[in-house]
Amino acid sequence: xSHEHEKKPFSLHLDVSDFLPADKEExxxxxxxxxxxxxxxxxxxxxxxxxIAMASLIVIILIFIFSFILPSFYPYGYEQQIxxxxxxxxxxxxxxxxxxxxxxxxxxxxxxxTDNLGRDMTARLMMGSRISxxxxxxxxxxxxxxxxxxxxxxxxxxxxxxxxxxxxVDIIYTVPDILIIILLMVTLKYPLQDLASNVxxxxxxxxIGIGLISIFIVFSLLYWVGMARIVRGQILALKEQEYxxxxxxxxxSHRRIIGKHLLTNCMGPLIVTTTLQIPSAIFTESILSFIGxxxxxxxxxxxxxxxxxxxxxxxxxxRLFEPAIMISLIILSFNLLGDGLRDAFDPKxxx
Amino acid sequence: MGRxxxxxxxLAVVTIWLVATITFFLMFxxxxxxxxxxxxxxxxxxxxxxxxxxxxxxxIVQYKNYMLNLLKGELGESIKQRGRTVGDIISRGFKxxxxxxxxxxxxxxxxxxxxxxxxxxxxxxxxxxxxxxxATFGIAVPSFVISTVLMLIFSIKLDLLPTxxxxxxxxxxxxxxxxxxxxxxxxxxxxRTSMLDVLGQDYMRTAKAKGLSQFKMLFKHALRNxxxxxxxxxxxxxxxxxxxxxxxxxxxxxxxxGNEFISSITxxxxxxxxxxxIFLASLVIIMNLVVDIAYKIIDPRIKLK
Numbered sequence: 189x190s191h192e193h194e195k196k197p198f199s200l201h202l203d204v205s206d207f208l209p210a211d212k213e214e215x216x217x218x219x220x221x222x223x224x225x226x227x228x229x230x231x232x233x234x235x236x237x238x239x240i241a242m243a244s245l246i247v248i249i250l251i252f253i254f255s256f257i258l259p260s261f262y263p264y265g266y267e268q269q270i271x272x273x274x275x276x277x278x279x280x281x282x283x284x285x286x287x288x289x290x291x292x293x294x295x296x297x298x299x300x301x302t303d304n305l306g307r308d309m310t311a312r313l314m315m316g317s318r319i320s321x322x323x324x325x326x327x328x329x330x331x332x333x334x335x336x337x338x339x340x341x342x343x344x345x346x347x348x349x350x351x352x353x354x355x356x357v358d359i360i361y362t363v364p365d366i367l368i369i370i371l372l373m374v375t376l377k378y379p380l381q382d383l384a385s386n387v388x389x390x391x392x393x394x395x396i397g398i399g400l401i402s403i404f405i406v407f408s409l410l411y412w413v414g415m416a417r418i419v420r421g422q423i424l425a426l427k428e429q430e431y432x433x434x435x436x437x438x439x440x441s442h443r444r445i446i447g448k449h450l451l452t453n454c455m456g457p458l459i460v461t462t463t464l465q466i467p468s469a470i471f472t473e474s475i476l477s478f479i480g481x482x483x484x485x486x487x488x489x490x491x492x493x494x495x496x497x498x499x500x501x502x503x504x505x506x507r508l509f510e511p512a513i514m515i516s517l518i519i520l521s522f523n524l525l526g527d528g529l530r531d532a533f534d535p536k537x538x539x
Numbered sequence: 540m541g542r543x544x545x546x547x548x549x550l551a552v553v554t555i556w557l558v559a560t561i562t563f564f565l566m567f568x569x570x571x572x573x574x575x576x577x578x579x580x581x582x583x584x585x586x587x588x589x590x591x592x593x594x595x596x597x598x599i600v601q602y603k604n605y606m607l608n609l610l611k612g613e614l615g616e617s618i619k620q621r622g623r624t625v626g627d628i629i630s631r632g633f634k635x636x637x638x639x640x641x642x643x644x645x646x647x648x649x650x651x652x653x654x655x656x657x658x659x660x661x662x663x664x665x666x667x668x669x670x671x672x673x674a675t676f677g678i679a680v681p682s683f684v685i686s687t688v689l690m691l692i693f694s695i696k697l698d699l700l701p702t703x704x705x706x707x708x709x710x711x712x713x714x715x716x717x718x719x720x721x722x723x724x725x726x727x728x729x730x731r732t733s734m735l736d737v738l739g740q741d742y743m744r745t746a747k748a749k750g751l752s753q754f755k756m757l758f759k760h761a762l763r764n765x766x767x768x769x770x771x772x773x774x775x776x777x778x779x780x781x782x783x784x785x786x787x788x789x790x791x792x793x794x795x796x797g798n799e800f801i802s803s804i805t806x807x808x809x810x811x812x813x814x815x816x817i818f819l820a821s822l823v824i825i826m827n828l829v830v831d832i833a834y835k836i837i838d839p840r841i842k843l844k
Contacts, residue, residue: 362554364823366782367816368561374804374812375565471681478683479785479801494683498790501687502695512684520679 227455227533234532241528244521251518255318263296264308266315267486276302278309278506300510304500312488313510319489320470320518323403327469330408332462335415336454340446342416343423354420361413369406369472373481376402399483403473411465418461422454456533464526467519474515490515544832551828558820562813563605614814625814628799633818635705636788636795640780643715647722647776652769654723655730656762662735670727677724682783686717686790703792714791718783722776726769733765740764770834774827781819 225233235241264270272284278301285295300309342353380398426432427450435445451458476482477491490511497507608615614625658670693700693713701710737743738761746756784797792798796815803811 358550359554359557362550362824362827363558364778364781364820366778366785367820367823368558370804371562371565371812371816467679474681475683475782475786478681479789480805491681491683494687498687501691505691508687508691512688516680516684519681520676523675523679 231456231533235528238528238531240524241532244524244528247517247521248525251317251521252321255314255321259311259314259318262311262314264298264311266307266311266488268307268311270302270306270308272306273298273302274304274306275504277504301504301506303496303507309507309510312493313490313514316488316490316493316511317514317518319400319483319487320473320515323400323407323473324466324470324518324522326404327407327411328462328465330404331412331415331465332458334408335412336419336451336458338412339416339419339421340423340451343420344427344442344446344450346424346427350420357413357416360410361417363410365410366472366475368410369476370481372406372409373399373402373476376405399481399487403476403482407469407472411469415458415461415465418457419451419454422457423450426450426453459533460526460530463522463529467522467526470515470519470522490518540835543835547828547831551824554824555817555821558824559606559609559817560602562816563602566809566813609817614817615810625810628811629796629815629818632794632796632799635793636784636797639705639711639714639718639787639793639795640777640784642711643719643783644722644776644780646715647719647726648769650719651723651726652730652766654727656734656757656765658727658731659734659738659765667731671731674724674727677720678728680720681786682717682721683786683790685720686713686787689713689717690790705793710791714787714793717790718780718787721783722779726772726776729768729772730765733768734761737761737765767834767838770830770837774830777826777830778823781823 259266270282273282276282276298278299279297280301281289281295281297289295298308298310300313302308303312338353338357342350342357377398380401423446432445432449435449440448473482474489474491474494477489478495480492480495482491483489493511494508494515497504497511501508612626614629654670654674658667661667690702690713694702700713701707704710743756743761746760751760781797784795785801786797787793788795788798789801796819799811800815800819802808803815
C-alpha cells in the first residue's frame with residue numbers, strides 16, 4: 189500500500205494514491221491459487237475419510253448385489269419347494285441329492301440349509317433382503333418427495349398457509365404410527381384387491397403384492413411429517429438470504445425459487461434425514477411381517493422368516509440366525525452410513 | 540404457559556377424535572361390515588346383531604352411536620371371545636403389559652442415563668468407545684431378534700429361564716431385557732451427546748473455578764441440565780415400548796394387551812381391534828401430552844420468562 193496521510197477518520201479528503209493503478213504485488217493477491225471446493229466435493233472428501241462410513245457403504249453395496257443381482261444366477265428359487273430336501277442344515281445334502289451326486293450329477297449345495305418345506309434358505313434370504321431394501325428405499329423416496337414439497341411450501345409462503353399446514357402436521361405427528369399402520373394394513377387389503385381384479389389398468393397391484401403396496405401407501409401417508417418439519421425449518425432460515433431477494437427481483441417464479449435456490453441449499457439435512465429414514469422403515473416392515481401383517485406368503489420377508497423359525501428354534505437355530513443377522517446387518521449399515529453422511533454433509537451438528 | 544397447555548390439550552383431544560374416526564371408517568372398508576366379516580351367522584342372529592349394533596342404519600347414525608358409546612366408555616363386546624366385553628379384556632391385559640412395560644422403561648432410564656454419563660466423562664477412551672459400540676449395535680437390532688436370541692441362549696441351550704408366561708420374577712427377566720434394549724442404547728447415546736454439550740458450557744467452568752467437588756458438579760449442575768433431552772424422549776419411549784410389547788408378548792407368550800391385540804388382528808376380531816386401537820392411541824397421546832407439559836415446566840429456561 190502507498191503511504192497514508194495522518195487522516196482524521198471522518199475527513200472527506202480523497203487520497204489520490206488510492207486511485208493509482210494496481211502494481212504487480214497487489215495483483216498477485218487476486219490470483220486464484222486453488223480452485224474453490226464445491227459443497228459436494230468437500231462432503232465426499234470428508235465422507236471418504238470416515239472409515240466406518242466407507243465400510244458400511246461397501247457392506248450395503250454388497251447386500252444390494254446379494255439381493256438384486258445374485259438371484260438371477262442362483263439355481264434355486266425362493267418359493268421352489270424341493271421334495272426330499274426338507275429341514276437340511278447348512279451345507280447338508282438330502283438323501284435324494286446324495287444319490288444324484290453319486291450318479292455323477294452336480295448338485296448345488298444349500299449353503300444356508302432349507303426350511304421345513306424344502307425351500308432353499310439362501311434364496312429366501314436374498315428375496316427377503318430385497319423386499320426389505322425395496323421397502324426402505326421406496327418409503328424414503330416417497331417421504332422425501334412428499335415431505336420436502338410440503339415443508340417447502342409451508343415454509344416459503346408462511347403466514348396462514350404455514351399455520352394450517354403445520355397444524356395438520358402436528359396432528360399427524362401426534363397419532364401413534366404403528367397402530368394406524370396395523371389398522372391400514374388389515375383393512376386396505378380388500379379395496380386393493382377389488383381395484384386389482386375389477387378396475388383395468390390396476391392389475392400390477394397383484395403382481396407386486398398387496399402387502400407391499402399397502403406398506404408403501406401407509407408409510408407415505410404417515411412418515412413424511414418429520415421430513416416436512418425439517419425442510420420447513422431450513423426454508424424459514426434460508427428464505428431471508430439475499431439471493432432469494434435477488435431472484436425475486438429478477439422475476440423468478442415461486443417454483444423456481446423453491447426448487448432451484450432453496451431446496452438445493454438444504455441438501456445436507458435432506459440427504460441425512462432420508463438416509464436415516466431407510467433403516468427405520470426397514471425396522472418397521474420387519475416388525476410388521478413378524479407379527480404377521482406384511483408381505484404375503486410365499487414371498488419371504490426377513491421378519492416373517494424369523495417368525496417361522498421360532499417354532500423349530502431348538503432343533504434348527506440357523507433358521508433364526510440367518511434372517512436375524514441379515515436384518516441387523518442391513519439396519520446397522522444404514523445407520524452407520526447415515527451417521528457418516530451427517531458428519532460429512534452437515535458439519536453444523538459436529539460438536 | 541397456560542396458553543401452551545390449552546393448545547396442547549386441544550391438539551390431543553382432536554387427535555384422539557381423529558384416531559377414533561379413522562378407526563371407525565376403516566373398519567367399514569372391510570366387506571360385509573365389521574361384525575359379519577368372517578362367519579355367517581344364522582338369519583336370526585343377523586337380525587339381532589343388526590338391531591343391537593344398529594347396523595341397518597345409515598353410516599352417519601352408526602358413527603354417532605359409536606362416538607356416544609365411546610364417550611360413555613363402552614367399547615362393545617368381543618366377537619371372538621364370546622361373552623366378554625372389550626373393556627374387560629383390555630383392562631385385564633393392560634395390567635400385565637403396564638407392569639412389564641413400566642419395568643422396562645425404568646430399566647432403560649436407570650441404565651441408559653449412567654451409561655451415557657460414563658461415556659461422556661471418559662470421552663475418547665476405551666470405555667467410551669466400548670459403550671458407544673454396544674449402543675450403536677443396540678439401536679440397530681430389532682426387538683424380535685433380541686428376544687429370540689435371548690430365548691435361544693437362556694431358555695433352550697442353558698435352560699436357565701422359562702420361555703412362556705409370567706408367574707415368577709424369572710419370567711420377567713428376558714422380556715424386560717428384550718423390550719428395554721433399544722431404548723437403553725438410544726438413551727445412552729442421547730445422554731452422552733447432551734452431557735458432552737453441558738460439560739463444555741461456561742457454567743461448568745465456573746463451578747470448577749469455584750472449587751466445587753467433582754460429585755457436586757456432576758449431580759447438581761451437569762446432570763440436571765443434561766437430562767432434559769432425555770425427558771423429551773420419554774414420549775417416544777412410551778410409544779416404542781408399546782409397539783415393542785406386541786413382539787415381545789407374542790414371543791414370550793405373555794398375556795398382555797399387545798398379545799391380545801395381535802391375536803385380535805389375525806383373528807379378525809373387529810370390535811377388539813377398534814377398542815384396543817383407540818385405547819392404546821389415547822394412552823400414547825395422553826402420555827405424550829403429560830411429558831410435553833412436564834418438560835416445559837422442568838426446563839429452567841422457561842421459568843425465567
